[in-house]
Structures are given as structure tokens and as C-alpha cells.
Amino acid sequence: MRLRLNPSFRPPNPRRQRSEDVGSPLEKASTGPALAALVLNASRQFRYSLDLKKEEVTEQIRKNFRAHGQIIRASAIFREAGEIVVPGTPARVAKIPSGGYEIGSEQLAVLVRDHDFSALQEYGGASVNGLSHMLKTSLDEGVLGDVAELSHRRNKFGANTYPRKKGRSFFSFLWEACQDLTLIVLIIAAVISFVLGIKTKGIDEGWYDGGSIAFAVLLVIVVKAVSDYKQSLQFQNLNEKKQNILLEVMRGGRRIQVSIFDIVVGDVVPLKIGDQVPADGILISGHSIAVDESGLTGESKIVCKDLKRPFLMSGCKVADGYGTMLVTAVGINTEWGLLMSNISEDNVEETPLQVRLNGVATLIGVGGLIVAALVLSVLMIRYFTGHTVNPDGSVQFVRGQSSLKSAINGLVKILTVAVTIVVVAVPEGLPLAVTLALAYSMQKMMADKALVRRLSSCETMGSATTICSDKTGTLTLNQMTVVEAHVGGRKLLHPGKIEDLSSSVHSLLVEGIAQNTTGNVFEPEDGEPVEVTGSPTEKALLSWGVKLGMKLGDVRSRSTILHVSPFNSENKRGGVAVLSGSEVHLHWKGAAEIVLASCTNWMDSEGQLLGMTEDKMDAFKKCIEDMTSVSLRCVAFAYSLYDMKNVPGEEAKGNWMLPDNNLVLLGIVGMKDPCRPGVRDAVEQCSIAGVKVRMVTGDNLLTAKAIALECRILQSEEEAIEPTIIEGQVFRAYSEKAREEIAEKITVMGRSSPNDKLLLVQALKKKGHVVAVTGDGTNDAPALHEADIGLSMGVMGTEVAKESSDIIILDDNFTSVVKVVRWGRSVSANIQKFIQFQLTVNVAALVINVVAAVSSGDVPLNAVELLWVNLIMDTLGALALATELPTDHLMKRHPVGQREPLITNVMWRNVVLQAVYQVTILLVLNFGGKGLLNLTNETQEHAGKVKNTFIFNTFVFCQIFNEFNARKPDEINIFNGVTKNRLFMGIVGMTFLLQILIIELLGKFTSTVRLSWKLWLASMAIALLSWPLAVVGKFIPVPEIPLQDLCQGFFRRQMREPEGLLSQLSAGDETCRPEEI
Secondary structure (H helix, E strand, O other): OOOOOOOOOOOOOOOOOOOOOOOOHHHHHHHHHHHHOOOOOHHHOOOOOOOHHHHHHHHHHHHHHHHHHHHHHHHHHHHHHHOOOOOOOOOOOOOOOEOOEOOOHHHHHHHHHOOOHHHHHHOOOOOOHHHHHHOOOEOOOEEOOOHHHHHHHHHHHOOOOOOOOOOOOHHHHHHHHHOOHHHHHHHHHHHHHHHHHHHHHOOOOOOHHHHHHHHHHHHHHHHHHHHHHHHHHHHHHHHHHHHOOEEEEEEOOEEEEEEHHHOOOOOEEEEEOOOEOOOEEEEEEEEEEEEEOHHHHOOOOEEEOOOOOOEEOOOOEEEEEEEEEEEEEOHHHOHHHHHHHHOOOOOOOOOHHHHHHHHHHHHHHHHHHHHHHHHHHHHHHHHHOOOOEOOOOOEOOOOOOOOHHHHHHHHHHHHHHHHHHHHHHOOOHHHHHHHHHHHHHHHHHHHOOEEEOOOHHHHHHOOOOEEEEOOOOOOEOOOOEEEEEEEOOEEOOOOOOOOOOOHHHHHHHHHHHHHOOOOEEEOOOOOOOOEEEOOHHHHHHHHHHHHOOOOHHHHHHHEEEEEEEEEEOOOOEEEEEEEEOOEEEEEEEEEHHHHHHOEEEEEOOOOOEEEOOHHHHHHHHHHHHHHHOOOEEEEEEEEEEEOHHHOOOOOOHHHOOOOOOOEEEEEEEEEEOOEOOOHHHHHHHHHHOOOEEEEEOOOOHHHHHHHHHHHOOOOOHHHOOOOOEEEHHHHHHOOHHHHHHHHOOOOEEEOOOHHHHHHHHHHHHHOOOOEEEEEOOHHHHHHHHHOOEEEEEOOOOOHHHHHHOOEEEOOOOHHHHHHHHHHHHHHHHHHHHHHHHHHHHHHHHHHHHHHHHHHHOOOOOOHHHHHHHHHHHHHHHHHHHOOOOOOHHHHHOOOOOOOOOOOOHHHHHHHHHHHHHHHHHHHHHHHHHHHHOOOOOOOHHHHHHHHHHHHHHHHHHHHHHHHHHHHOOOOOOOOOOHHHOHHHHHHHHHHHHHHHHHHHHOHHHHOOOOOOHHHHHHHHHHHHOHHHHHHHHOOOOOOOOOHHHHHHHHHHHHHHHHHHHHHHHHOOOOOOOHHHO
């Protein structure tokens, strides 16, 4: 019986949904719209919000896919248990040749997907040799790797890519922008105004009012759609970069690094702990290899792989061990390819900053609605009571005399002004500014070697108070070289020379280096230098072995690996059992003091076995201390003989724990890994910025201390006392309460395990810190996930670590981490700049129109003018201010907490100062402008138009000049670095030119008139005064306590005082008389 699977099945995206500190996805979905509903149109709040329907569909597909995985597994188990092959029956799977190969892509795809072991046997036995012959692949050297062969394989078996769902088109963004309710009302008003205008004034001039409003609305829609579409494309590009994993393959006998998209069928791929399986394939060989298939099957159980269970599925993670695989299916022919082609990865994440902006946006929007309703009521009352007059002084509406057409026209104009006030008041520029700031910072961070995986981490990094950093590769170059060696109980004068070592010592040492490694040595036949691959530590040790005369191929051919105990960061050592002739050797290497502690004997340079006396143990410890004190990383080599009779059989070998006691010490080496250039300056920069740098490393405490002093993480030797420097096991032994108390004092933690790092992160978070953590190993995943910001290493980091992180540091450099902090602070700072700018415009525009409407029944800023101001304020303002580059000033202040008010006291001071100035000037011009501008000799209609045009012009110039003030809310020099931001200068220049164009050439559309050069200069002079006013304002002190806290405290006191008096009265206090209350 065979279980058949539905070939049309399409699986889901197994993306891990990570809830943020500020609102989980469910909370965001429920609270966001509730707040946004208070504003006229919720869609104007956030352009990138969680789509619940889409998430539900994805989750349903995910469940179906996991059920599909269970069917696959059940089918495989059923066949293994009970399938009987009848002798003489033909093979079940026909071998269909494919382009010169003896097997087709469909057969290969079914082989792994169905875990069909019997089919694998039909292709050439239980091993993978027959299949490799059919695919014309060498299991030792891989495919040849020339361009022609790779192209041929892609044509016959497919590429390791999958068709992605297309992103949203520009027209979808355009349609979304058109659905804004306020803009729809304006379009309706424009149509009515257009029809009535043509009826009243004729086709030649009647279309101006309606046409100009429609054009202004269309311009707002197009600009909004273009900006959203561009940001969407940026996010798509970043998603593609996230998926481009680099890995090693064997081609032509050498290991080379290629993109996961360049993998072809027939490739031989080395796998190690933490790697992602890049395609479907068959295990060639492996040691203790285990795979996490939970992303595909939904089961959290780790699945062990061996030659009886050799099937590896694309997208799974290697949880333990190492080995090699033969690629059999790629791209759309794998389950992972089907999955990814059916799920489009969109940025539906809402960041904490966006959630906090809900309150600000709602407050401003509700205020705008109230003002608009007030203006609408006042204007309508004045209009129908006959208090609204035309520019020539005539009454607009006379009861019983005015026609229905003119009444409707008047109402349309009033409604248009009220709706336009809502357009100006509702801050749709806020989400645009956030999106722009995040997209811009993500793009720039890529150039600074940081790939953002989660949007929220951009802003959270700006609030980081401490960074727990690895040492190797992050603070150091990760370019290790053996510079000191102690073999046979003595120090070698030249680490790369044998110097009278006996052949037995040399043979054992070289065997241990060659077999107990995950690296490789390629020796070209043309006499070129050897190529060493692997981790930096493995490369350093293999290079040292080559200098000792090691021929990797010859050494490996003389012995056979029986079992491997892979190195892990918990035990700090790794071992291998090899059959050398008739003897079984157990080779161990790892952290010097840990391996030394397991040694009961040592071998001298003559090959004699000597007992490990107390004096000799102390001598070896002193040797290790001397090397670690000069920041060398120490690794020890040891071995022991093992009785062949005790080696378990093949069935039990998977659970064999290699003995690590009673070892014989062969040698100790010291490797130099120099500090990265610029790390010292970066650490000092963090210190000035109020960010504490802590080193958390698996290295010896003395090595960590030496590097910490060199990097200035530790300032002096006097600081190097417990608990400032501490070992992981000591920290781990404390109680939870004690760990919290000493966590803040820790600067260096040596010999730490991944669990120690996790405990430190948890303790620091409980003390109120915003914690950033770097990590590269699979076991670092819990700490990376627990931290507020997880930073994985792009070069040395495993795929498991990268998927658990928020940001990938592409060059593994600590200076790049500091750049991320700068950009994180820049995001919040740029948003605050925009909020300050927008609040000023909002307050000024709303107050001017309300006062004018209530007092005179007319507004100086009409609908088209307000739409132009809205464009300057929202879209262009967001572009100009959200793309400011980070400055050194940001790193000279302490971190701002994530719960601190978005609008600071400094911002309130600046807003009030500028808004009061603008309102005062413009109201004076509105009520006394004709006299001040010397327009008394002009006709009343023309004078009114000149006055309103001058008010509009001055108002716009005030916003242009105030954009410069908004750049530097708390600095005197507002022009510092302005020329570096070309976008800012371009937008300011474009706004200036467009304003001239509107006044001088488009008067019929905006109901303005041309101004004389004197009035132009007067407008600019008034606006220019905002600069010295801003400078003076910055000398006005502001309280450190946030304004909202001051207000809350005041109201609480006011509430308590009456209660206190009443309690006195109720107690019968005769001294308290009623008149005194």
C-alpha cells in the first residue's frame, strides 16, 4: 500500500511571528484601528498595518502543509515497517534519462519528498554512490564547476530559485490613496464647484475653482502613491538580500563559497551545526548529524540523520553534528520552493514607534475635526444670517432674494474650506515620515554593513543602554595565527618547525589535527599555494599542521573515522574516534585549561608517556596563563587509546559518548587574533553616548581581560576584579536575585556558555536596560531572541542565529554595531523633527483660519492654498526631515527610553514660539494688512486679494524657513551639515520655486494675484526673522520633567486640595470658616 500525495498542494510560509515589547500583533490589530477610528479616516494613520485576513490564510495553509509533512513521515515509516518487494517484479520507478543524465528531475523530487528509501536502493544500493554516478558527480570532489556544466545542470534540473509573487503595483497604491475619505469629499466639492462655476461664469472661467481643487487633490494623491510605492520597492529589495544565503560547496575538489541561488543538482554541500539545508538532498556521510524539521512538519522533535535515514529537506536547520550531502532537487521541485513561491513576504509589521504615534496622530486629528466643525458652523451661521460679504462689500446671501444656485455655490465653498482644514489637520505625513525614516535608515545601514531583518529593531537600537558583545571576530579580526606552540613538554622556538620531535609525537599530533576538524585543505596539482577552508580557528590549526608537514589526504587515508563528538560552546571541546591500523585513537582538542584538566599523562618530545604530576600540571597552567595574559587564544591537543572491543556496533554508535578522561596531553598552542582597527574608538564613543559595552566570550578569562584592556572596555588593571570580570560558571551559580544585583557591575564575562549569556540578558532587562546582544552560534539563538535587539554575525554566524536575530552585522565588526546605534537614534530624532515642524504648521494654520472665520466670516487661506501647504507639510516635509543623516551630536547624549514622550519639552518650546510668532504676524496682516501694505488707494476687491496673497506667501515662506529650525531642535547652528543633505536642499529649493510659480503664473487657479518685488522681500524678511527667534528661544530653559507629567501632577494636587478642606470641615474644625474656603 502506498499513500499518494496531492501534487497540487501548495504549502505556507513558516515565518516565525515575533511579538514586540510594545504590542503583540494581536494587540496591534485590535488597538490600532480603535484609536484610528477617532480620526476621519483610519487608513491615513498607517500605510503598513497588519492584515488579519492574510495572516489567517497563511496560518491555515501552514496547518495544511504540516499535515502534509505528517503524511510524508507516516508513509516513510509504513514502508520501512511493512513494504515487501516481490522477487522478479520490475522496478517501481522507471529511470527516465534527462539530458545525458540517467535520472529525471521528477524522480529526484519524489525521492526526497516521499522519503523513498526503496527507490534509493533501486538507483544503486543503500549508499548514494549509484545516484551520484547517475548524476555524474564525484562524492569527494563534487561537480567540476565550470560555467558550461553549471548552465547545463540548471537547464535540465532547474535553478535553486522559485517564482515570487509580484509585489503591489503602482496602481494599487494609487487606488489606496484615492480611497481617503477626506480627499473624496474634496473631489465631490470640486465637481459641484466645477458644474456651478461653468453654469455661472461660462466654460472659459467657470472651471477654475473646481479644476484647481481637483488638480491639487490629484497632486496630493499621486505624490502619496509614488512615495509609498518607492518605499515598497525598497522593502522588497531588502527582503531579497535577506534570502541570499552564502554557503560552501565542493566543486573541482575545492571548497568555494556561493549563493544559495547558485546551487545545482549534483552539488556536494558540506553541512555543519546551524546551517540551513539549501536544497533537497541525500546524506553522503555525517557524524552525529541531527536536523530540525519543525519549520516544515510543525514537530519540535529533532530528527537524527544517518545512512538509513539520509533524506534532507530544503529549508530545515542542522541542529547538531556535521556532514556532506548530495543535492537532488532544487527550487520549485522542493517542498520549500513550493512553500516560498506561494507566500509573498510583505512588511506587515507595525513598529513600537508607529504604535506610539497613534496617540499623537489621533490627538492632532481630533483637534482638526473639532476646529473644522467649529469653522463650518460659524461660516454657515454667518452666511445664512447675511453677515458674509463679497470682496466688493455686497452681501452673499439674502433670504428670499438669493437664487438656489448661488446658495449651493456658497455652501460648497464653505464645505470645501472645512474639509480642507481636516486635510491639513489630519497628520497623514506621520506614518509616511516613519516609513521614510525606517526605509532610509535600512538602506544606509546596508551600506554600513548591517542588514535589518525586523523594522522595529531600527528604532529600538536607538534606545539601547548596553551592548553584550562577543570577542572573537567582533572585537577582534578573526584572523587567527598560531604564534606559540608547546609540544612534548617544551616550547618550540619556531611554531611551524618540528625541531627534533619524535615520529610518534608528530604522527599523533598531525592525526589529531587532520581528523578532528571541520575544515579542509586543497592542494593544487600545479604547485600553487594550498587553500585552507573552515572557521578561523580551524584554518589556523590546519595551516599550522601544513607547516608541520601534514598532507591531509595521506593522513586521512591512513585512518578511518569511527565516531565524532562535535565541538560545542557548552563543553568547549570536540573529539573524534579513529581507527589507525589496529588501534583506536580518541583525539580531543579544545579550550586549553579544560582539556588539560582531563589529562592524567603527557607525552614528551621523545614519545615517552609520563604521569601528570602536580608540578607538571602547574607548569602547564603557568604556560597557559602566560599566553592568555598577552591575549593569545589557547587550544590543547590530547589523545587516549581505546580498546577496539568496546567500540559499539553501527546501531548503537549514534549514542556513543566518547570518553574524555585519562587523556594524554600532546601539545598546547597559542593563537593571536588582533583587535580590529577602530574598535577602541567605537567603545569610547559608546561610553560617551551612555551605552555600556560588555564583553561576553567563551575564551579564557585572562585572554578576555587582555583584549578588554586593549579595547578600553576595561579602563585599567585595578578594575579587573570580581564581579567586574567574572567567569560564566560563577555567575551561573548565583541565585536569580543575586544575578540581577551583580549583572550591572559585570563588564567582562569569560568562559561563558550560551546559557550564561541568556541569564545575563534576562538579569539586565529586569533592571530596566534595553539590551543589544551579538551572537554567531546556534546556541546563541535563545539570547538573541530574548534581547531587545539581537545582532547576529553575517560572516561567522549560523543560519539559526541569523533567523533569531533582528539585525545581521555583515562584516562581524563592532564598529558596525555602533553605526547601528547611530542610525537607531537618528530614526527617532528625525521623526521628532518632523513632528515639531508639522505641529507648528497645524497650530498656525488652524488658529489663523478659526479666528478669521469667527471674526469676519472669511478665511485668508482658501482650499487650494491649504492643499499646497498640506503637500509642503506632509509629503515634502517628511522627505526633507526624515532623511537627515545621523550626527555626532546624537552620540553625545544618553539613550532616550522607549516610553519617553515623543514630544519633548524642548519641542513644545520651539512649537509654541514659532506658532505664536506666525499667528501674531498673520492675524495682524489679516485685520490691518490693507493699511500696513499701503493698499488703501486700491479697490476693495483688489486690496483684499493682495492682502490674502501676501498672507499666503508669508505663511508658506515661514514654513520653508522653519524647516531649517526643525533640523536642529536643540542646537544653535541650524545650518550645520545642511549641504550634505542634498535631498533637503533640493526640496527646499523646489518648494521655493513652485511658490513663485503659483503666485506669479497660476493666480487664476489659486485665487491669488501677482505681488510686487517689495512685497516679496517683505514676505521673506518676516519669514527670515524665525531664525534669530529660534536662536533666542533655545536660551529659554525648560523643565526636565516632561510636560504631560507636570500637568498630571498639577491636576492631582488640585484634586487633593479640595478633598483636604472637606475632610477638615467634616472633622468639625472650627478654625476653618466657610468664607476661607
